[in-house]
Amino acid sequence: MEQVRQTVREALRDAMAEEMRRDPGVFLMGEEVGQYQGAYKVSQGLLDEFGPRRVVDTPISEIGFTGIGVGAAFGGLRPIVEFMSFNFSMQAIDQVINSAAKTRYMSGGRIGCPIVFRGPNGAAARVAAQHSQCFASWYAHCPGLKVVAPWSAADAKGLLKAAIRDPDPVIFLENELLYGRSFDVPDDPDFLLPIGKAVIERPGRDVTIVAFSRMVDVALDAAGILLRDDGIDAEVINLRTLRPLDVPTLVASVTRTNRLVSVEEGWPTAGVGAEIAALMMEHAFDALDAPVLRVTGADVPLPYAANLEKLAIPQPDDVVAAVRSVCHRA
């Protein structure tokens, strides 16, 4: 397939624009999505093309406009709700969980909520504790949601389009630091990636490194170092979807490599890595030659100071150390 080079930011915008062209029920709402072109310019040009009816600037009223989005979805529309950052989704989380995620079940399937909640998640650069939380584990915990966390521009495009077409609420966790990164993206308005499937970004024989979002970069960097310095051939899996997790892909990989390290930037306790460790116990215990190790963000609110921030966020060396530990152990 023809590929175009584009940034994650452009891929996200194109995904929305294409789906808005395709389905008149799709609209975007959130703070500064219209006239300002998006706080991070993700919605650049959308107001021009689609007008204020479909690109709706809201007041700073997260729970209010989230609930409005949910109601609009109940009413048959397909809202994309942008959180300027997922930190602010905490204000609205009751509507996300109790109204969007639970209603299909509570209604015995009589009513669905096709809605996408998207925006940057996790740490950006130096924005400190209140603006840097990773919500991957919280949302992955909750039935009734799908949770997606793209890494590349192709991920962003194919998964966001799939999320917008999905009949259920999708939490779409972007990463501000990736917005400006360029990748090849298939040049096809029907390019979709399946929600629920992970992808092997780098095949390898010796150990499986599982990551999502920006941590895929960290994992790939670590894999490079490991090959160069230790001759360890790491397989890197990009999860892409956090709920449902692609257990078969993980199990198949670990069955070959017998070792697994998970990498996430969020907090450790009951994080995505914990889930992966538990799943590997349950599905691949006999295949494991070493304990599944977790590389995670430090168990602290993210500090502002540059040196501490760096210490708090997983670096390739942290992954290298964890891999060495699991590989030297067997």
Add this chain to the structure above:
Amino acid sequence: MEQVRQTVREALRDAMAEEMRRDPGVFLMGEEVGQYQGAYKVSQGLLDEFGPRRVVDTPISEIGFTGIGVGAAFGGLRPIVEFMSFNFSMQAIDQVINSAAKTRYMSGGRIGCPIVFRGPNGAAARVAAQHSQCFASWYAHCPGLKVVAPWSAADAKGLLKAAIRDPDPVIFLENELLYGRSFDVPDDPDFLLPIGKAVIERPGRDVTIVAFSRMVDVALDAAGILLRDDGIDAEVINLRTLRPLDVPTLVASVTRTNRLVSVEEGWPTAGVGAEIAALMMEHAFDALDAPVLRVTGADVPLPYAANLEKLAIPQPDDVVAAVRSVCHRA
């Protein structure tokens, strides 16, 4: 020590009353805590004894009164904020996490937030999806909090008193179905239980069952069945605190039993059981003769129908089955 027989409800009330007598800065606020005597009668009599200055009925404004509680704690008071149920803490969770939990760190230790958030958590009887969520894993995920989940009346009393005296924000997860249960409680106004310590409720040699809150009952029932029917001698650990988890106690137990099953009523993905499984990987991999198994609530919003509700919540038989599985495996 002299013991008195009392219900969990009474133990909670006595804990609050004693601490309010001891420290004039302690006050209780929430919906229906005063004149109504508590939606579940936990604050029975407190308005009479302490008056409306210290037992404050609020409007149905969770994020507002939570923020007011946080501000009062910054201002030197020791608020106890009651959520009529923890489900409604979702409305206020931004204040809990961003204001209460993170401020000590963000201020470099210049300001603390001694506050207790308490109320019933998880499923009650037939109250369906929006009123039955277990928030154990969400709160346990977040640094800056302590998370406590008592089972017995003694737990309730000793831990709530400790929580009120604690200099940091404590999430105190009660269980409505336990309120009416009676237990022996030490008759001592200075009876405190340490936050961060688990307790072995039933020693055993063959397998470790880890539970918290009402699931301790389920675990104990399962242990009884296992001994009777299978001759399996299960050790039952009551976690009491979910953050920080008492890793040494868990590791010591599993080092003896070589098998572990965790039981929680919350959802599986990235739950407390996942964390325990990951910790056992990391700290006791070589001691494990079988994978750590998780018994959890079904991965669905809690259904209303009586038969489905029962299927959705862990029952002793589910624990028995999991224990048999790990014990027959080695």
Add this chain to the structure above:
Amino acid sequence: MTPDGIVQPGKGLVMERGAGVGEPSAEELIRLYRDMLLIRRFEEKAGQVYGTGLIGGFCHLYIGQEAVVVGLQACAAPGDSMVTSYRDHGHLLACGVDPKAVMAELMGRRTGCSAGKGGSMHMFDVAAGFFGGHGIVGAQVPVGTGLAFAHRYRGDGGLCLCCLGDGAINQGQVSEAFNMAALWSLPVLYAIENNRYGMGTSVERAMAGRAMSERGFAYGIPGREVDGMDVLAVRAAVAEAVAEIRAGGGPRILDMKTYRFRGHSMSDPASYRSREEVALMRSENDPIARLRARMLGEGAIDEAGLKEIDGALKAVVAEAIAFAEASPEPVPAELLTDVLAEGRG
């Protein structure tokens, strides 16, 4: 089944929507009466059945407030939507949902309008325009505002009837929704069912300042007080508000002064209000008794006619109970369906 087909689900049971314009005919008075009485009889029975254990969990009866939802629905048109809180049985019935489906849901049966999975607080019937039944106080207000957003987006001419309690008015998300509804001039009627108490807390103890009807003034939303115990007053006020909304006037607030005759839910110490207060409301200000008196006074109906209606409605309710009791629980496999769309085979 009565001669006029009263038990057919979703139609005929309640009056034609949009009928509530102009002076009510004798026939319409009778329909209003019947609709209110259906709710009353249904709720009375639900309360009894709760006592037997066949209904579990939280169950919030609507007894005393019937005039509000019946007056609202009298002015609704096909395609309009409605949302409310957990106190929703009456709303379902007023939307024309089959009492059998509501009762079966209360008992957690497969035939319930939420297939037994939602229970009292979480009922839905999209075909009837009823979008829940929301257990979180205030949450239905942004949701209802979003339904209004969808009406406007599609240009379908519909509006949302968004009910909330007096206690819910103090939820911040309600203020947020008011602001956006006004800013975007959305077709939504906020009907505050002001029964004076949110659980055990009186309005005075929960709300500072001015009259509840003025809670929208800051956002430019007109509001007025309505005697919520007079179904004709409700109907008239709603008709006016709905006409203004349909004409593009944006949201309206009606503060419906009403009262619940029973406890907040099935367990309620009732210590927050006096027996006398309740007794007085029941005896002097029962919306059903008031309409009955008027109808008799006007000669719109006679005692025999009233009796016939009551008998028919009691039969409807009895049939609903029989139906629900005879209905099976969901099959165990239903535990895992309906989490997502693809979960259903």
Add this chain to the structure above:
Amino acid sequence: MTPDGIVQPGKGLVMERGAGVGEPSAEELIRLYRDMLLIRRFEEKAGQVYGTGLIGGFCHLYIGQEAVVVGLQACAAPGDSMVTSYRDHGHLLACGVDPKAVMAELMGRRTGCSAGKGGSMHMFDVAAGFFGGHGIVGAQVPVGTGLAFAHRYRGDGGLCLCCLGDGAINQGQVSEAFNMAALWSLPVLYAIENNRYGMGTSVERAMAGRAMSERGFAYGIPGREVDGMDVLAVRAAVAEAVAEIRAGGGPRILDMKTYRFRGHSMSDPASYRSREEVALMRSENDPIARLRARMLGEGAIDEAGLKEIDGALKAVVAEAIAFAEASPEPVPAELLTDVLAEGRG
């Protein structure tokens, strides 16, 4: 260090609290001027330093709004508390926090007022009565209301000066806090720093209905508009409101009409307002220039005196920068401290 001890942390730097009653003396005019100019010079430098990369993340400058916080603090008494949003540098300085500690925090240094862990948006100085520095829009409003609750609970006679932006007014938690503050008659002054925009959204595009000052009317909270570019108008309005609050009158709202001369944060396309609008405000309505003109007109100071003040303040700021640059980052072990109280050895 200037002769009057201007760089001593936490005292002498800003005027005595509670001084803002009655007609301002020439000396007070000078202090108001100096306090505003300190903020201006500090923020100008912070903006420059940001460009060098020594400050990172979000950084919201207060330039243009100085009259608001200086006028507020002119009426504060010892023991009063203050909270605001992330746009907080000026508030810290006006509370008397050492500019060195503020600048060091901006640079993420160990000597910063949050030990380098909070950064621009999360600064605290309890001794100075400043309780943050809150990054979540609107969150400081319930928190400030809680500080007022604590003042009342303790009976310490204090009040909370609670600042919020025009955008924050649309947060539901603000409405909730207003209602409870009014219901419980708490000693809190809500100072809306109405700089016309929340990020790129003008007040008109965010807020329906009436004037911002009337957003408390529904709760019975008096409110009024204030020329927030005139420090003496601010001081007078605050003095009156504070007196009413201290007398037990409950909360007050002041809608301070102000303007930010810079972008929302350091990256701002500024496409939402015209260059002319900004230029006009800067040239016609600069709070510092306005006070300067008045002082010169009244003969309270002469050009030489102004120059001396400016020189002294520039020195203070330069010293703050030098101090911050010379300060070390936190030691790595600080990563894990201060999560809980016991974390600190």
